[in-house]
């Protein structure tokens with residue numbers, strides 16, 4: 001995939017990229033962008049002024065910092081490394097680093113690659129439109145595009161759904177989302193030309209078929225590259241036919257080569273689904289007040305934890321602070337947590353803590369629902385004896401080491417670490433030392449639909465990256481009134497999600 005992606009980007013093509021989680025899409029994008037020429041006019045060279053070449057839009061700050069750290073490591077390989085800020089910068093908005101810091105650095109120096117979250121980029125654009133140099137950009141990349149641009153499935157809706165779909169459409173029109181708004185600004189001229197060309201659809205199709213140039217030429221504008229492991233047809237159709245952002249004469253669609261890992265997962269129904277990593281085990285634990293059990297129909301798994309290799313994470317063991325030394329929860333919050341009701345189901349939290357203690361050799365990730373309070377979960381898990389930390393790749397002392405750890409993880413760490421994130425901050429993350437991902441609850445709330453399946457694909461895709469092994473353990477609530485055949489039972493919903501992804505559940509041995 002990278003062998004096709006990198007040349008396409010260097011040739012200035014628009015690209016629609018889809019391949020499995022962990023196949024190297026983001027890494028390939030970064031490699032290609034770093035290798036793009038940095039254009040400067042003669043006048044600007046005299047003033048030693050350079051342009052921003054590429055703008056990369058990502059869904060959350062952790063992914064922005066991950067890409068920055070990758071670039072930092074690559075740039076530092078040379079003996080005379082240029083300052084990182086001249087190569088890459090990050091624009092994100094959060095409590096810790098106010099946007100102003102990023103803005104000031106950007107005003108001082110233009111990076112080759114600017115990586116940011118949509119809202120931070122929009123804020124800068126609104127306050128200082130010139131700083132982003134949108135007129136001279138050479139590339140715009142939208143990573144995890146289906147998370148950033150919402151589109152509605154265009155399937156023929158049954159009557160009962162019709163009103164709901166109309167309502168969703170109106171909502172989307174009223175709130176198109178920041179990424180759409182940004183792309184509408186960047187590609188305003190392309191949109192005009194595409195709209196004019198669309199006035200003569202028959203002629204346009206014939207022209208393209210014959211490879212003839214259009215009488216309404218495309219204005220110079222940056223190439224657009226969009227990428228995700230889950231690029232559904234309705235989004236592709238939207239991008240291609242409705243958005244007006246693409247230069248249709250110059251688009252390449254790249255999807256995985258179909259090259260599969262050594263083995264493949266055989267789903268319960270005997271079908272083999274392409275692209276599933278066989279060395280990843282998927283388990284579902286049903287938790288009620290009385291018991292914890294594996295989802296019915298789970299196959300017997302390998303008895304031991306998949307070994308990730310012999311290499312140590314940066315040669316460190318037990319590098320994280322111990323539970324008692326934990327210093328990153330505000331005492332005021334601890335006071336509040338100990339006196340208010342928890343939003344979490346205690347049996348589910350205990351199950352996560354027990355499964356973690358029994359099976360995780362070094363580092364695992366717990367993914368909570370999008371708006372769940374992370375710090376509260378960290379505190380509750382620490383109360384259960386787990387060395388839990390909110391995922392923070394930039395400010396926390398250990399954050400970077402999780403990114404930097406090489407392809408293998410240690411066999412065991414004296415004090416295993418559980419990183420806690422939410423669905424909103426998990427996409428695209430690449431922490432090579434992870435052996436387990438725990439998912440708290442159904443991936444997208446109570447509904448099983450395309451969005452829930454895609455969410456599962458992305459969460460579970462934090463392990464099994466680049467062919468490595470791993471375990472994905474979903475912990476869901478089982479109500480007393482539910483039976484195994486109950487369609488609305490959480491277990492049955494998880495089973496449907498696994499079937500849609502094309503994997504069969506495997507027993508989590510500790511609860512078998």
Ligand SMILES: Nc1ncnc2c1ncn2[C@@H]1O[C@H](COP(=O)(O)OP(=O)(O)OP(=O)(O)O)[C@@H](O)[C@H]1O
Pocket residue numbers: 002019020021022023024025026027028228229427428429430432461465466
């Ligand atoms: N050419 C390569 N050679 C060796 N390792 C690579 C190569 N490309 C990517 N990797 C490694 O593979 C892992 C996954 O890469 P990356 O995060 O780019 O995948 P992705 O396809 O973007 O995943 P996701 O869909 O989850 O965002 C990373 O650890 C990366 O360093």
